[in-house]
Amino acid sequence: MSVVVLGAGMHPWGKWGRPFTEYGLAAARAALRDADVSWPEVGFLVGADTIRNGYPGFVAGATYARALGWSGARIASCYAACASGAQAMDIARTRILAGLCDVALVVGADSTPKGFFKPVGGDRPDDPDWLRFRLLGATNPAYFGLYARRRMALHGSTPGDFAAVKVKNARAGALNPLARYRKPVTAEEVLASPMVADPLRLMDICATSDGGAAVVLASEDYARRRGVTDPVRLAAVSTVTPVFPNAVLELPEFATDSCAAVPPPARPFRAAIAHAAYEEAGLGPEDVSFAEVYDLSTALELDWMEDVGLCPPGEADKLLRAGDTALGGRLPVNPSGGLASFGEAIPAQAIAQVCELTWQLRGRAGDRQVAGARVGLAVNQGLFGHGSAVIATR
Structure with missing residues (x-):
């Protein structure tokens, strides 16, 4: 079994000055439309964390699930700095490969300060x-x-x-x-x-920007049942x-x-x-x-x-x-x-x-x-x- 990208969506990037959730929600909805999947069909959602944006950023999976509407989907959140989105995709992919769900949504978004990034999360003398x-x-x-x-x-x-x-x-x-x-x-x-x-x-x-991105991942069997015969893997x-x-x-x-x-x-x-x-x-x-x-x-x-x-x-x-x-x-x-x-x-x-x-x-x-x-x-x-x-x- 392999995992395919059924849908992809983004919020345009810029300096919009709005909460990160807004960008993530727009990207998620765009990815769901692209996949022709409704939110209640998603069995698992992973949010890539943005620790600059307070507690909602730390629990991004729950933040996006609430914004989309509580549906009973299982969730996870992860932080890996610039690799956060990839780790989030890997978590979703692993769950699909384990046979625990057919379709998963991965979302990441950020609202950034002016200027270059500085360390966040307090003193880290071991970093x-x-x-x-x-x-x-x-x-x-x-x-x-x-x-x-x-x-x-x-x-x-x-x-x-x-x-x-x-x-x-x-x-x-x-x-x-x-x-x-x-x-x-x-x-x-x-x-x-x-x-x-x-x-x-x-x-x-490169600058620091506000923006969001999302992908819908699915098992190849699920994609085939939906009539997708030559998906991106x-x-x-x-x-x-x-x-x-x-x-x-x-x-x-x-x-x-x-x-x-x-x-x-x-x-x-x-x-x-x-x-x-x-x-x-x-x-x-x-x-x-x-x-x-x-x-x-x-x-x-x-x-x-x-x-x-x-x-x-x-x-x-x-x-x-x-x-x-x-x-x-x-x-x-x-x-x-x-x-x-x-x-x-x-x-x-x-x-x-x-x-x-x-x-x-x-x-x-x-x-x-x-x-x-x-x-x-x-x-x-x-x-x-x-x-x-x-x-x-x-």
Whole structure:
């Protein structure tokens, strides 16, 4: 038995200033309509948590179930930072595979503050990410900049390459009615935007956004009974953790006693996230038709391409320059427009990636359609050792 994506829905992303529940409810209803499933038919609902939004955010499953109308559905809530949505999908998928329900709804939504994210949930001195903020003063834009500098030193990437990533993603985002930023930009505009964390400028770094996303998952038998004969299948959901001694998650080049004494793992964390999904799906990076990767910054998109095996280390810039990763190219990356066009709405973003996989694999992505798409990969990384990869196939 396999699990299929029966429906996908989103609330447009932006800065709307309304409660997160409103965005999640709109996305859930859109996904149910897309699946042609009524809410009372859903046996299980999983809410991806948003801990910034008070108690309703901590119990997102119950929050969305109440908003949809108490129906007796079983619920769960989960938090895994930026991987929350993928973990929520994995929980729902597991319940379906166990035969405990036929159809499940997964919802994530966020209402975000102005500016970059800061640590929430109180003091966490055992969290390397919290320590990064407090001891190093390395906010998110600062460590994006460190990664960009590392890439420039190792592979010769330039600010012009980073700007080209933004140009590519903005062109795709301009074609996506759900994106927050829908205006093409030029490399000159990117390079003229204010410097934030050298070498990254304002337009190199994704924003924080309000938004919501939802998917309806079902068993293949259920889909067949509903007359769906060629559904989008969830071939793999990976939610792996790092491997010792890579204990410093966000700044892996900083030496620690453990990594001086013990050989490093065969694959760094981001590579392990994707390769676990490849192994589960019985596929490899050479099978991928298109990918949604975690472009928190323009430079990080290039790193992700290499880490997930879409090209060898140091080769991502060449694919970018050749147009291979653009719409119409050999291997489009972030055909949705990516976080460059959407911004971060943390519990929703992994689900939003799967919405894009679904629409692309159905051939319903409109002007941003990837021709002949058969295998889609979505990857992201959350704080405190959370990572996720999803492979969907047609």
